[in-house]
Amino acid sequence: MLANLPKAVTIVDVTTRDGFQMETGPFIPTAAKIEIVNRIARSGIPEIQVTSFVHPRAVPQLADAAEVFQGIDRLPGVKYRALVPNAVGAERALAAGADELNLMVSVTDSHSLANANRTTADALALLEPVLELAERAGVPATAGGATGLGCPFEGFPPVERLYEVYGFFYERGVRKMSVADTAGMANPLLVYDRLSRLRERFPEASFALHLHDTRRMATANILAGLEAGVTEYDGAVGGLGGCPYSPGATGNIATEELVHFFDALGISTGVDLDALLTIARRLREIVGHELDSAILRAGKSTDLLGPRTTGQTKLVS
């Protein structure tokens, strides 16, 4: 595994969608959202899930999706994505100029019912017109499967279930997929198995991994993902986000933790880690609470205090 690491990976940042969506405190000003998206783009992140064109009643925090899209700079080479839950959202996202429409379903019925009040099949049916809208507009659609690597209600979905869900999208021309460990349940063997088999089953599609570090297995899961050939990883600055149905679930793996890990492995991300840490500190001010970011807390493993020549304490361990 360690002998066959890729030279480079792509980091997708989902802070302002997946992260902000879970912020139930005061409304984050549109200008602050725009500032964060712009800073993330300038840090070198090549793909940003900017917002979700969900109904404002469902997620009031993202009610300004169109204004955010209108306000952000559009850096060349950066893809600005939008999550769209249905046809109405897709039309709004296309009107706002999204580079990519992200579709998401829960792979398990229990999570789909809890999250969207409908089964996975019903949720997929609802996405059919979205795929048609995207195709007509010539804008790529991508597909993400929540709980694809573990559902807090049902456990680990069998691979056949993944084939069904991702097959739905593949048959309809989607070539960019992502698999989420929404509740932080996955382990390296599962990640390697599922991602290898999905890549084999749908050879023209690429698969990204969306991980949570809930049970301290995220970086081990990344190694398994790399071994399975996955070169795209989602993160949220400051580890924002989470899963409301999983007891003790943490947020997304922090984008700065991802970059720090890949830097340590000598795998290029093109992202400036110090810039990300500055964004994380600004984000802490914006959301008004502590962030679950190991690198923000402890610093990079290359941050040194400098050699010592004299003893200062006497704790013998």
Place this chain on the structure above:
Amino acid sequence: MLANLPKAVTIVDVTTRDGFQMETGPFIPTAAKIEIVNRIARSGIPEIQVTSFVHPRAVPQLADAAEVFQGIDRLPGVKYRALVPNAVGAERALAAGADELNLMVSVTDSHSLANANRTTADALALLEPVLELAERAGVPATAGGATGLGCPFEGFPPVERLYEVYGFFYERGVRKMSVADTAGMANPLLVYDRLSRLRERFPEASFALHLHDTRRMATANILAGLEAGVTEYDGAVGGLGGCPYSPGATGNIATEELVHFFDALGISTGVDLDALLTIARRLREIVGHELDSAILRAGKSTDLLGPRTTGQTKLVS
């Protein structure tokens, strides 16, 4: 890597030494220490670092080392170890009936000066009589190297430095070694490189890994350790412990996180995870503060809420 996982690993618990040593609150009653050691042994842990025979002035929390050793049950098949900093400590540990004397130095001079007010070479010289005492008593000595995989002052020690430090012990007959990522700085490439080379250089010795999850790389580092042939891992229940010289450093990787991870990988530890979680909850009462234990917080990835048939919320993500 994932194709060549070992069938079994050994978990060494250091809760009552490394963990309690960092507890600066009220003195933990001797009876509580004895209770925890006994419970850990009954959970299936085969090696326990019970305490440290350090001078009571240096670590008042462990002033009852002899009483703890006297009070614990001695389960057959379980090794009850003692950390000893010097000859006086070694004599006390031998008198108390320790199965194994654990010696520890800092691999880097800066950390050694900060921690023990002497250079690594001076610290090694101080251990010479300890090794002689152990040999005379016919009790095995083991050697651990703090900051062996990263020093907050100096960075990553070169492999030559590791050869020197572990060579000192190897030449004196020590065959059980451990390497510590004291400040949670190591990455999988470094772990694989250093542990492979140490095992090659000292072929008659076994090497254990002592990891901290400070920068969310601990389980990835375990995968690298497994690939390098390491089958012994230290943990502290509840993630107790820490490193006073590393900003934001966390405690040891929690024993229950280790066991949960190996369970997920299908690697046998012989340890009852539920029993460990019960110990962690009891430990939380004993130390009187929250523990940094992901599995205590989130539950096992096999703990399910059961399938759902109806929607209960309407958060569209």
